Amino acid sequence: MLTWSLVMTSPLQSDLLLSLLAQAIPRLESHFSALPEMDSASDLATHDAMTDVLGQVADRMADNFPYFHPMYIGQMLKAPHPVAKAAYALAQSINPNNHARDGGRASSEMEIEAVAGLARMFGLPQHLGHLTSGGTFANLEALWVAGQLHPGKRILASQQAHYTHSRITSVLQLPFASVPSDTAGRMDLTALEDELRKGGVGTVVATLGTTALGAVDPLHEILALQARYGFRIHVDAAYGGYFRLIADQLDPSASAAFLAIHHADSIVVDPHKHGLQPYGCGCILFRDPAVGRLYSHNSPYTYFTSSQLHLGEISLECSRAGAAAVALWATQRLLPLVPGGEFAQGLAASRRAALEFDRRLRTDGRFLGLSAIRPELDIVVWQVVADALAESSRRAQSIFDQAAAANLHLALVQLPVAFFWENPDNRFAKGDIVTCLRSVLMKPEHEAWLERIWDVLRDSTDKALA
Numbered sequence: 379m380l381t382w383s384l385v386m387t388s389p390l391q392s393d394l395l396l397s398l399l400a401q402a403i404p405r406l407e408s409h410f411s412a413l414p415e416m417d418s419a420s421d422l423a424t425h426d427a428m429t430d431v432l433g434q435v436a437d438r439m440a441d442n443f444p445y446f447h448p449m450y451i452g453q454m455l456k457a458p459h460p461v462a463k464a465a466y467a468l469a470q471s472i473n474p475n476n477h478a479r480d481g482g483r484a485s486s487e488m489e490i491e492a493v494a495g496l497a498r499m500f501g502l503p504q505h506l507g508h509l510t511s512g513g514t515f516a517n518l519e520a521l522w523v524a525g526q527l528h529p530g531k532r533i534l535a536s537q538q539a540h541y542t543h544s545r546i547t548s549v550l551q552l553p554f555a556s557v558p559s560d561t562a563g564r565m566d567l568t569a570l571e572d573e574l575r576k577g578g579v580g581t582v583v584a585t586l587g588t589t590a591l592g593a594v595d596p597l598h599e600i601l602a603l604q605a606r607y608g609f610r611i612h613v614d615a616a617y618g619g620y621f622r623l624i625a626d627q628l629d630p631s632a633s634a635a636f637l638a639i640h641h642a643d644s645i646v647v648d649p650h651k652h653g654l655q656p657y658g659c660g661c662i663l664f665r666d667p668a669v670g671r672l673y674s675h676n677s678p679y680t681y682f683t684s685s686q687l688h689l690g691e692i693s694l695e696c697s698r699a700g701a702a703a704v705a706l707w708a709t710q711r712l713l714p715l716v717p718g719g720e721f722a723q724g725l726a727a728s729r730r731a732a733l734e735f736d737r738r739l740r741t742d743g744r745f746l747g748l749s750a751i752r753p754e755l756d757i758v759v760w761q762v763v764a765d766a767l768a769e770s771s772r773r774a775q776s777i778f779d780q781a782a783a784a785n786l787h788l789a790l791v792q793l794p795v796a797f798f799w800e801n802p803d804n805r806f807a808k809g810d811i812v813t814c815l816r817s818v819l820m821k822p823e824h825e826a827w828l829e830r831i832w833d834v835l836r837d838s839t840d841k842a843l844a
């Protein structure tokens with residue numbers, strides 16, 4: 379039984395959260411009891427006013443999709459683990475800043491330990507790394523380092539890579555080229571080699587878990603090309619990184635890619651996506667700690683109280699939430715990042731749910747799954763069968779609406795028909811774009827809820843196509 383299924387008794391886990399904090403906040407407070415007393419007068423009127431404002435917040439926050447619920451299967455969104463929520467709130471009562479040890483001694487230590495845990499998960503023998511506000515900034519640091527080591531050389535990423543890479547390279551003023559992806563959404567290796575032959579490539583970005591499809595670029599084969607052509611490899615595993623823990627349960631190509639991940643020069647993973655964390659928590663890891671020299675700068679304002687390494691010395695961002703590091707540390711304590719552990723079992727459950735969902739979609743008759751591949755992680759996309767492309771897109775929108783009305787929250791995605799093209803029922807031109815349905819089955823509970831999810835999707839489709 380998984381910890382986070384046990385705590386699904388109230389949708390927002392209010393009892394659990396309040397009881398955890400009721401014990402932990404006074405315990406933290408007791409450590410500061412030697413300080414001279416301060417007036418913390420909060421009169422009744424102020425208390426009433428705060429209660430009123432918070433009531434307004436509760437009402438405003440109701441205008442959200444229920445990301446925490448298993449019937450939300452739309453985007454990459456879910457509630458943090460209760461221990462992460464509680465640890466974040468607890469740390470916030472101190473409000474440490476992990477820019478430098480002056481700002482957060484304990485939380486800096488906890489960040490270093492939590493980041494080492496992530497590096498261990500990937501099998502990096504040594505590393506330099508830290509947390510960031512998210513995947514975008516973590517990728518920015520990776521490409522900033524890449525650009526300093528290979529000035530003026532091109533950065534390559536696949537067409538299905540996150541759009542942030544082309545934007546980041548424009549911020550960094552590095553030349554960028556996009557490599558076509560194959561019909562499974564993975565980087566096309568023939569196209570990659572064509573680019574490599576042209577020369578001037580400094581870095582290849584391999585995405586392990588694309589944002590749209592959860593496709594896994596064949597890192598193991600990109601490494602073979604690296605041996606011939608020589609370039610840096612940056613792995614963007616913002617979404618997929620944690621699947622390293624169940625690499626042995628993935629299909630062969632994805633499995634081989636994840637098992638090779640420690641050969642990458644840098645890796646990005648987003649604990650705020652699959653790591654059960656509140657936003658913002660991304661992480662950048664470098665395999666060679668010597669890249670730390672590239673961050674070198676002098677700050678007259680910080681770094682006074684310790685001779686140890688400061689996270690602010692190896693990070694482009696200055697102020698960062700110490701609470702994010704504390705929440706991640708607490709989560710990894712409770713759910714260690716080890717193959718076969720409870721956290722890994724949660725990922726395996728998500729993946730099984732995705733495979734079963736995909737299997738049902740393919741046998742329904744009204745949908746087309748990806749033609750080249752079944753889901754590589756836990757993201758499922760499907761096209762709706764229709765005589766015309768516009769009608770297929772319209773039907774997807776209509777199923778999306780009907781399902782939402784029945785409390786099943788899906789997502790829509792625009793994809794080239796090429797991804798579904800080999801299906802015999804597909805009569806559209808390969809390059810056409812079609813609106814498809816997409817689901818991210820990233821909660822372990824999705825496996826147990828699949829029957830119910832499927833029933834609602836089937837009924838919603840009946841209504842939408844009636």
Ligand SMILES: *Cc1c(COP(=O)(O)O)cnc(C)c1O
Pocket residue numbers: 511512513514515517540542585587588589614615616617648660
């Ligand atoms: C989400 C994502 C990003 C961007 O990360 P943020 O945390 O949203 O800034 C980059 N790359 C991939 C593959 C992603 O899935």
